[in-house]
Amino acid sequence: MSTSTPTAADLTDDELRALAERAGSELEGAHPREIIAWAARTFGPDLVLASSMGDEVLVHLAAATAPGIEVIFLDTGYHFAETIGTRDYYADFTAIHLTTILPLRTVAEQDAEHGPRLHDRDPNLCCALRKVEPLERGLAPYRAWITGMRREDAPTRTDIAVVGWDTRRNKVKLNPLAAWSQADVDAYVEAEGVVLNPLRQSGYASIGCAPCTRAVAPGEDPRAGRWSGTSKTECGLHT
16 A cells, blocks of 8 residues: 655644744754755745745745745835836746736725825735735635745844744745845845846845835945835734
């Protein structure tokens, strides 16, 4: 009688959480390639990478390490043209399988329901409608997801694990770049010739939706350009 080898898809949530916690400890200090390779071996088709195309290094690493990896891109309807162009480049010229996820309402439909420029009046609701809800749909088929978060990005991210448990979604959450500094990112970009979002050349250190993102001055916090002038620091995808 033949038996099949258990995979991550066969594990209960408790078993999957234990796996994530163990891997987070064992892979701390590992190169992002090693973390992505482990995830691809462990989860196979149950693994997805979520990208806003402001984390181009992560997409490059994933394409090189796990060719054919599933990638979801949240098209909020408010992206810079440069961001859409970056998405198209990685979809067309690298070894990823990219799916674009749209909000349930177009910008015009949202304006009709909530009034124009909701992002100015209630950015939390705008993010919930155009980022958080689409992400939930995009992640639903998978048991593990990869993000481009780094510990030095913001005070809210200093303790993120390279592999951890997403309690909100009952999924494994991987942050392969968690321990990398900006110098590490820059060195990889130069060594590998990574194609970057053109907005980088105009001082955009952290890239989100056009109405809520500005360039930053030299020496300014990289995320100071996100929701500038408000107390908002996160879009809700990771909180």
